[in-house]
Amino acid sequence: MSHTGIGARVRRKEDARHLIGRGRFVGDIRMPGLRDVAFLRSTYAHARIVAITRPAGSEGSVYTVDDLAGLSPIVTRSTIPGYKESTHWPLASGKVRFVGEPVVMAVAASRAEAEDLCDAVQVEFDPLPVIASSEAGRAPDAPRVHEEWPDNLFLESGFDSGVDEVARTAPVKVTREYRTARQCMHPMEGKGVLAYWDYQASQLVVVTSTQVPHMIRTGLAECLGLDQSRIRVAPPDVGGGFGYKCVLQPEEVLIAWLALTRKTPFRWVEDRREHLTAGANTRQHQYRVTAYADERGRLLGLDAEVMVDTGAYSVWPFTACLEPSQIAGNLPGPYDFQAYRCKTYTVATNKPAFTPYRGVARTGVCFAMELTIDAIARAVGREPVDVRAENLVTAGQMPFTNVTRKHFDSGDYPASLQRAREMIGMEAVRARQGSGEPDGRHIGLGFATYTEQSAHGTTVFSSWGLSVIPGYDQASVKITPDGGVEVRAGIHTIGQGLETTLAQVASEILTIPIERITVTLGDTATTPYSTGAYASRGIVMSGGATSKAAQTVAGQVRRIAAHLMKCAPEEVELRDGRIFAGNRSIAFADVGFAWYMRPDLLPTDVDSRGLEATEAYKPAVDSGVFSYATHAAVVAVDPETGMVEILDYVIVEDCGRRVNPMIVEGQAYGGTAQGIGTALFEESPYDDLGQPLASTLLDYLLPGPTELPSIRMDHFETLSPYSAHGVKGVGEGGAIAPPAAIVNAINDALAPLGAELTEVPATPERILAAILAARGRRSAGQENAA
Known part of the structure; x- marks a missing residue:
């Protein structure tokens, strides 16, 4: 055998x-009497609902929030002091808080007929001032997203181990500001839900595209006022999740309510425009980081302030504060230093709610931390890979508890960096840079090393004050x-x-x-x-x-x-x-x-x-087991057009014992493709009125086969002492490092021009802006010298 x-x-x-x-997804299911649902969604980011006029003869087919008898709003609770709850009615109540918020629900024999009903509904809005950015949300005179709040902060929190003494004495100080763009997840299958009443079992059956069926049953029971034994959540095949499908969606609540009250089957399947404008928003971080180091670039301390634009509502069950909590805890990354301060602001804005996405927070913190390591290396005049190696936690220190009490269980971080250096051929790349490119492009090399806290459980989630805590x-x-x-x-x-x-x-x-x-x-x-x-x-x-x-x-x-x-x-x-x-x-x-x-x-x-x-x-230590990896990229940047080509890309990862090496590689490749999208292409921009500017795939760019390099990969297998068979999680890892590795490579390529990029995606426009800014500084310096 x-x-x-x-x-x-x-x-x-x-x-x-x-x-x-032969897969069976929500959209494949056919049932007698099945009716489809469509939503009339707000075209305003912030407005009072003055009146809703339904077309004649639409009784029983068009619903507003006033029709939702017996339904409770989604309220996501937390025990963290200072956290503010948001009351999220599945259909807008009183006012709308983002473009795309459902206002009216229509049911018909087909989705097209339901959309026609929505078009026949008239809604009168009274526009309100819009909060379209974290900065605007924190302004003292800002209008309130939630009127009952004293400000627009879900939470202000932080971590402080003491950094002032290091700040006074450190010989090297580097300060940078970083931004990561708002994104969407784009699973192949959007969100979808079908619900019906099972008379034989006397149960509400909810067939939903979800990552967390047992938790969704709990959330639905809260909103519907049912015992959980009266609800069965039966997910079919799910065409990708990436975190988007691990929260309770208002559409899930509404479809379940329809099936419960009318005892016939109903279905809603998200289309791509709904996904882009109303469904899945994530990753919009702003960092101000000051790092302190010695003359060789040895990191002595880190001081950071971070704002996260988390949209209008707090998602159930993870809250709007999951991402900022993860930022404060994970920003130090795989590095050994003890002086650390991080202040985080979870800002409510007039945008869709912030949903966990593959690599939750760690893609942003890896970007900020790894670019800071390279900035330190430039400040002390050393090779970034050498500075990085001297700051990493070593194998001899394992298990290691870092400054934020992350307990690294096992691994050899410097070895992964060294192996990536060998695979990417650093010395050959440096020689090629010295020779110059015949086509005038600039070559750059970048590294990024990260840890991925996987399978963290009760201890970690309880510290975040969540109402549902895994055990x-x-x-x-x-x-x-x-x-x-x-x-x-x-x-x-x-x-x-x-x-x-x-x-x-x-x-x-x-x-x-x-x-x-x-x-x-x-x-x-x-x-x-x-x-x-x-x-x-x-x-x-x-x-x-x-x-x-x-x-x-x-x-x-x-x-x-x-x-x-x-x-x-x-x-x-x-x-x-x-x-x-x-x-x-x-x-x-x-x-x-x-x-x-x-x-x-x-x-x-x-x-x-x-x-x-x-x-x-659960593992013997439920604070999590830590996978890790180093990514390295070689890029070519055209200084005339700002275009970037990835010439080579390597990954050296360690997820403990690999249950199926082929699946591990597939997860890493897929995650890296998403990370490259974050680095170079994907962005959900909004204007000052809170209007989404990328509502189709003509505007929202995803990497395709021609944009992705041939990725080379190597594996270590350092077994975790805390988990069965020594395994560690690997699902998110590939998505964490690419923005940092690629932008470090871009900055390496732009170094002769004095240009530096601190924002993703690294679009041609942003690269050219950085080059022009560097030329302006150089010209100003020459004039001052003269």
Whole structure:
């Protein structure tokens, strides 16, 4: 039998149905009486709703907030002192707070007819002053996004270990301001939800494209006033999530309310314009960072102030403050220093709510930190890779608790940097720079090293004051009568390959090939509890639970098999899909047959749990296990056009033991593609009236095959001492480092011109502006000298 357990490079089980078009997504579902829903959305960023006039004969087909009898608003709570709650009615109540906010809900036999109904509704607005930026939101005389608040801050918070003494004595001081653009996630499948009433079960069934089905049931129960036992969340196939689908959406609440009140099925599927203008906004950070170092560039301290434009509402359950909390805790990155201060401002603006996105906060903090390391290197006149290496936490320091009490469990950060340096051929790149390019372009080299805190659980999330805090994840494993295996876990698959990797974990323990293992995920009616797929936690948490349950079942199998083979349980070995005791062997089917069909063959003291088990798991230290990587990029920049070409790109990553190396690589490649989008292309700009300026894919640029380099990758495997099988999460990592590595490479290329970029995306316009600003400084300096 070929090995299909942990470490095997096996093809994904789920791909078989997707490659032949047999996936089942929300949009594929057909039901008798199904009606489609469309929303009339606000065209104003901030306005009073004066009047809504429905077309004649639309009774029962057009709804406003006043029609939502029995429905409560989404209120996201936190125990953090100073946090302000926002009351988010799924349909706007009294006023609208961003362009795209749902005002009217229309139902019809088709989406097109529902949209026609929306077009027939007339809404009279009274425009209000707009908060279109963090700076505007913090102004003392700013209008309030929420009138009952004294200001526009969801939260003002920070961390301070003391930096003043270092600031007074450090010989090197570097100050920079950084910006990351607002973005959208763009999963292949947008958000979608279908709901109906199941009379047989007396349950509301919500079929929704979500990463967190068990948590969505909790949120829906709060809004609908139902016991959770009366709600079943049954996610179908999900075409990507990236964090967008791990929060409770107002559309989910509304479709569930319709099905509950009218007892017929309803569906809404997000279109791309809705996604771009109303659904998924993220990553808009502004940093002011001052770093203090010695003459060699050894980092002594860091002082930062960060604003995050989090939009109008606080998302459930993670709050608007998740990103700023992550910023303050993760800004120090993989570096060893003790003097640190960070002040964060979570600013409410007239934009869509801020949603977690792949690499939550860490893409921004990696950008700020890694550009600062390069700025320090330029200030002291040394090679950035050498300064970076001397500041990294070393393997000999592991496990290491850093200044913000992040507990790095294992790894060799300097080794990953050195390997990336070798793979990218740094010396050859430097030689090429010295020779110059025949086409006049400038070559640049950039590095970025980061840590990815994955599978962080109770300790971390409770410190953020969330109302839903993850703890143990659960999984069930069962031997079937014919010797197959069923695995059930409450986490859901969103394209990350969990149907395969959880089967591989079960195969590792039971030795049964994954072809004979079925995996059921996410359905709240049939799977044990999990808070879901986010924070790169799937393989650590649900994989650990599957491993633990499989080990319990393996023990039960051994006891029954020992009785059948008339030997002691300790003599029994599971190997190659069979059960051995010395030179004797039986099949798993023989044990299954005895338990299910022939109980007369069982021992009198047989374990009454039979051949199945449900186990709960979290790592030994639930503050998280830390993956890490170094990315390196070589770019060519045209100083006349500002165009950037990525000539070479390498990744050296360590996610502990790789359950399936092929899936790990796919996750890293996909994440890196998104990170390149962040670095060079993707932006959701708004004007001063809060109007989105990228409402189609003609305006919002995504990288395609011609924009992506041929990525080369190497792996370390430093096992975590805290997780089952030494695994660490890897789902978000690829998206974290590319903006930092690429912009460091751009700045390296622009160094002879005296230009420096501190904002992403690094568009040709911004690059040319940096070059022109450098020329202006140079001219001014020459005039002053004269």
